Amino acid sequence: xxxxxxxxxxxxxxxxxxxxxxxxxxxxxxxxxxxxxxxxxxxxxxxxxxxxxxxxxxxxxxxxxxxxxxxxxxxxxxxxxxxxxxxxxxxxxxxxxxxxxxxxxxxxxxxxxxxxxxxxxxxxxxxxxxxxxxxxxxxxxxxxxxxxxxxxxxxxxxxxxxxxxxxxxxxxxxxxxxxxxxxxxxxxxxxxxxxxxxxxxxxxxxxxxxxxxxxxxxxxxxxxxxxxxxxxxxxxxxxxxxxxxxxxxxxxxxxxxxxxxxxxxxxxxxxxxxxxxxxxxxxxxxxxxxxxxxxxxxxxxxxxxxxxxxxxxxxxxxxxxxxxxxxxxxxxxxxxxxxxxxxxxxxxxxxxxxxxxxxxxxxxxxxxxxxxxxxxx
Amino acid sequence: xxxxxxxxxxxxxxxxxxxxxxxxxxxxxxxxxxxxxxxxxxxxxxxxxxxxxxxxxxxxxxxxxxxxxxxxxxxxxxxxxxxxxxxxxxxxxxxxxxxxxxxxxxxxxxxxxxxxxxxxxxxxxxxxxxxxxxxxxxxxxxxxxxxxxxxxxxxxxxxxxxxxx
Numbered sequence: 001x002x003x004x005x006x007x008x009x010x011x012x013x014x015x016x017x018x019x020x021x022x023x024x025x026x027x028x029x030x031x032x033x034x035x036x037x038x039x040x041x042x043x044x045x046x047x048x049x050x051x052x053x054x055x056x057x058x059x060x061x062x063x064x065x066x067x068x069x070x071x072x073x074x075x076x077x078x079x080x081x082x083x084x085x086x087x088x089x090x091x092x093x094x095x096x097x098x099x100x101x102x103x104x105x106x107x108x109x110x111x112x113x114x115x116x117x118x119x120x121x122x123x124x125x126x127x128x129x130x131x132x133x134x135x136x137x138x139x140x141x142x143x144x145x146x147x148x149x150x151x152x153x154x155x156x157x158x159x160x161x162x163x164x165x166x167x168x169x170x171x172x173x174x175x176x177x178x179x180x181x182x183x184x185x186x187x188x189x190x191x192x193x194x195x196x197x198x199x200x201x202x203x204x205x206x207x208x209x210x211x212x213x214x215x216x217x218x219x220x221x222x223x224x225x226x227x228x229x230x231x232x233x234x235x236x237x238x239x240x241x242x243x244x245x246x247x248x249x250x251x252x253x254x255x256x257x258x259x260x261x262x263x264x265x266x267x268x269x270x271x272x273x274x275x276x277x278x279x280x281x282x283x284x285x286x287x288x289x290x291x292x293x294x295x296x297x298x299x300x301x302x303x304x305x306x307x308x309x310x311x312x313x314x315x316x317x318x319x320x321x322x323x324x325x326x327x328x329x330x331x332x333x334x335x336x337x338x339x340x341x342x343x344x345x346x347x348x349x350x351x352x353x354x355x356x357x358x359x360x361x362x363x364x365x366x367x368x369x370x371x372x373x374x375x376x377x
Numbered sequence: 378x379x380x381x382x383x384x385x386x387x388x389x390x391x392x393x394x395x396x397x398x399x400x401x402x403x404x405x406x407x408x409x410x411x412x413x414x415x416x417x418x419x420x421x422x423x424x425x426x427x428x429x430x431x432x433x434x435x436x437x438x439x440x441x442x443x444x445x446x447x448x449x450x451x452x453x454x455x456x457x458x459x460x461x462x463x464x465x466x467x468x469x470x471x472x473x474x475x476x477x478x479x480x481x482x483x484x485x486x487x488x489x490x491x492x493x494x495x496x497x498x499x500x501x502x503x504x505x506x507x508x509x510x511x512x513x514x515x516x517x518x519x520x521x522x523x524x525x526x527x528x529x530x531x532x533x534x535x536x537x538x539x540x541x542x
Contacts, residue, residue: 065452072453072485136391143400147539150409150532157416157430157499163485171490172425175412188534198390204383298423 018045023361025053031372035349035365039358047353049346055376062336066302067093070333072163077340077374079160081120083112083152084316085374086165088323089336091246091312093167096305096327099297105169106247107289111182112155112164113314114278114285118189119148120317121271121278124369128268129200131362132209137200144192147185154178167303169296179286186279193275201269210264214352214364217262224348227341228319229274229369232258233266240315252284264360267367271317302331318342318369342375394538402541408528409541415500416486420493430486432502433477435520437464439496442473449491456481457488462517474517479505500524 005011017040024034032053038045058077062070074089075082087109094101122141129137149159154175156164164171200206216226221234231238239256241249257273259266305327313322319341326335345368352364402409413428442459450457459473466472475488475497489497502524507513530541 068487068490069449069452072483072487146400147532153429154412155427157428157486158484161483161485163487171486172416172418172427175427184534185532185539188539195390199387202383203387204380207383294422294424296424 017041021358025050031376033370033372033375035353035361037353037358037361042357042359044353044356044358044361047350049349051343051346051372051375053376054373058377059336059338062333064332066331067097067167067305067333068299070336071166072161074336074338075161075163077338077377078120078316078318078371080123081116081317082160082162083109083116083165084120084314085321086163087113087246087314087316088312088321089325090165090167091314092310092323092325093305095310095312096308096325097167097299097303099168099299101169101247101297102294103248104173104290104293105295107285108155108170108174108295109165110248110252110285111282111289112152112162112170114281115148115152115155116162117317118275118278119145119152121275122148124271124317124366125196128363128366131366132206134200134203134206137196140192140196140199144189147189151178151182151185154181166296168299169294171296173295179289183283183286186282190276190279193272193279196272201272207265209360210268210363210367211261212263212265213356213360214264214267214367215262216348216352218260220348220351221262224351225344226319226348227344228315228317229270230267230319230345230348230367232256233270234262235260240313240320244313246312246314248285248288249281251288252281254281254284264363264367267369268363271369304329304331305333313339316341318371318374319345338377340374340377341369342371346370346375397538398540400538400540402530407530407541408526410528410531411501415498416489417498418486418489418492420495425486425490428499429501429503430484430499432479432500432505432515432524433488433520434498434500434523435475435517436496436498437462437466437474437517437521439494440466440469440474440517441494441496442469442471443494444473445491445493446475446488446497449487453485453487454481454483456483460517475520476517477515477520479513479515480510501526501528 018038021037025032034050036048061073075086078085122145126138126141153159156162216234218235221231237256237258242256254277257270307328309326311324313320322339324337325333328334411429415428416430417426444459447457447459456478457475460476462472462474533540
């Protein structure tokens with residue numbers, strides 16, 4: 001019996017050797033997402049990422065709220081990197097409204113952003129460890145993350161969703177003896193980080209699974225528009241903090257970490273090495289920060305932006321985050337477009353997984369620094 | 378051979394931690410110490426005072442019923458509603474004060490930033506669990522009570538590692 005299919009639909013021809021696997025859409029460690037993977041035996045023939053399960057309409061929501069009320073919900077896509085996702089929004093709104101930021105506030109924002117980057121990378125590393133079956137690497141970063149969470153809690157008053165950065169500076173000044181406490185905990189953390197090297201990064205089992213898998217060449221990385229650690233792992237020296245320094249990053253002493261291999265191992269190692277740089281930035285910023293002064297420029301109630309548009313971007317844990325904000329003489333923005341690193345890194349997943357073993361899929365997938373909730377906004 | 382050395386090195390770095398003190402906080406018995414008495418805001422300078430953003434505290438003698446906290450919460454959590462109170466205050470002619478639904482509140486503290494009369498602050502109280510949803514709605518009278526908290530544990534860092542107390 002042949003059934004008549006509606007126009008525009010067709011049946012897929014099925015090869016008996018090929019099996020289709022749905023990875024997800026349940027929570028595979030980060031947020032709801034699905035990979036439709038076709039396998040031939042143990043090898044992946046094709047991969048089709050299917051994002052969109054956690055779309056929350058952040059961009060549309062931003063059109064109905066004023067510039068200050070937008071703060072709590074715009075940090076929701078990546079709650080454990082909330083300072084970095086708010087950073088470009090604050091920079092953009094400051095440019096739209098013509099606000100000057102006090103010098104001390106700029107340093108405090110950099111410290112908050114770097115602490116938050118460490119929190120994000122440690123969370124990412126913990127999940128990377130458990131994805132590869134290394135449960136010690138889940139426990140250690142998850143425990144050491146507390147050091148930074150406690151610091152940001154003292155700074156902002158919240159453990160995860162800080163809502164600390166605002167257009168015009170930061171919400172409140174640092175508590176007393178924060179510098180001393182921050183320095184002590186960051187120095188201890190650097191010592192701890194060195195222990196990760198022996199147990200995880202020089203571990204032959206990790207190297208056997210990740211070295212040489214999912215290789216992304218330099219030209220492909222540029223052609224596919226990847227960003228952040230994925231781009232730097234393929235040998236491209238690009239960091240928004242260095243190339244387009246915002247706030248006080250140009251005064252601070254740090255390096256961009258670049259590796260040439262472009263495989264899963266390089267992609268897992270770059271965020272780890274970046275934590276050392278983040279610690280350096282925090283220590284340098286604590287030293288160079290003005291010891292007193294205002295931290296927030298007072299705004300008018302319900303500030304209005306002119307007929308203007310602005311695009312600002314910063315480097316987050318997952319690559320460049322850009323905000324394009326259009327205003328039309330109203331207290332609410334006319335349009336807010338968020339361009340995130342997660343979504344751009346997702347594009348190269350089908351290319352990287354082709355020909356890989358299914359067992360290597362978690363290492364490649366998580367090394368891409370893809371955060372479903374942020375990618376869907 | 379180098380693989381064997383690598384595995385031994387990895388195991389060794391784990392074994393060293395057998396003697397290290399546990400980092401975990403034993404929560405109901407121990408509680409983490411916070412900075413100050415909670416998040417506060419100075420409307421004159423427009424800058425907040427660092428502290429934990431926990432449950433609010435409402436000062437009836439300062440609250441004028443201006444509804445600015447409720448307006449600030451619109452579009453964020455819509456947790457604050459203004460209710461009638463059975464008190465007579467000269468500065469609060471309408472006799473209304475905020476009532477906060479902690480089932481909705483996201484603890485962003487923007488209501489504290491909005492208050493121009495030093496009437497609404499936040500406290501170190503974060504244990505707000507209850508068996509019913511209606512018990513999470515705090516009336517102005519409940520919000521006026523200063524929480525009784527004992528928090529004493531801090532992170533301690535020594536040569537043998539970090540621990541909570």
